[in-house]
Amino acid sequence: MKGHNESYAMELIIAKVKQGDMVAFNALIDEYKAMAFTLSLRLLKNREDAEEATQDAFVKAYKNIGQFEGKSKFSTWLYTIVYHTALTQMRKRKLETTDISNELIENSGAFSESGKEWQRLQRVERSNYIQQALDRLLEDDQVAITLFYLNENSLAEISEITGWEMSNVKVRLHRARKRLLGALEQLLDDEVKSLL
Template identity: 40%
Template sequence: MTINDQHYITKVLEGDSHAFAVLVDRYKDLVFTLALTMTKNREEAEEVAQDVFIKIYKHLATFKGDSKFSTWIYKVTYNTCLDRIKKLKRLQNTIAIDAFTEHEIKTIDNALFAMEIKERNDTIQNCLNALPAEDRFMLTWFYYEDQSLDEIAKVMDIKPNHVKVKLFRSRKKLATILRSQLEPEILQHYER
């Protein structure tokens, strides 16, 4: 003889969590099947089933026994599925119309900007490589490594003012090389 649901409901309300496991085991297939039928997605159905049993556990005291327990579970499952479907539709509409479009545009802009940065960095690196080693070292340390004039002076064993003069000359050399490397059309565009 199977013990009725009310027995386990009473046990759960008295604090016996193991009794709830019996109820879950009895109704898990019903809940999952309904959720799968409504959501048409296995993962969503599994999440709905978890949500349903959490709701049932939290609100078990509100079950009045006016209907069969299975009917109450069915109703909770149905409403949870409807809520989930509405939420998914809102997310799909938001993503498809608003956020996705903005995201796509930002992604494309970021990709183009990243390409520009990479091209710019590659060009600068190629021009740096064309400089004598001392000039390349000073520019790299000052601009890329954020080293101070004093720190560069210590490494090069010269005075900071001398580093300043050498940096100025190195920048001029780099500018000359950059100018020769860049296409005339690009230079004309930026010189306007």
């Protein structure tokens, strides 16, 4: 019931934005800016660039909101714009991407102490490791992880947002998850090694 009321409220807000209501648009920005910014940041890896891309995406969304017919969720429609705006900016600025080597994945099971080490870590430390591990992933892997685990988008929604084939989404998500765990393990093992 709560979900239904929320979606009804969102429909009302969108209808008002279509009429040019700036207060409603401000509410819409408040609702989605964090996720939109996170998505941009995963691709651009720079807060200023990500903020600019997210702002541009919101302006594009405002200009084209008349085209939103409600066939998919508004968030999916908006994140599609955000993803492509950030992607365009990324290509434009030719950012150097940090590639995760296959070696990392292959060697990810080489040490057995990392699992135990992980359990001992405090929340803040875990957070730090997750951030570092995420940073080691490819941009697209980060996007897949963010959309699936953080925003709880379905595979179909990820496919719609990114334009990837469904089968590609599955494969990419599986690999991204594996790479993330591999990167975490590598980081923890480095930590263990440094203590020895």
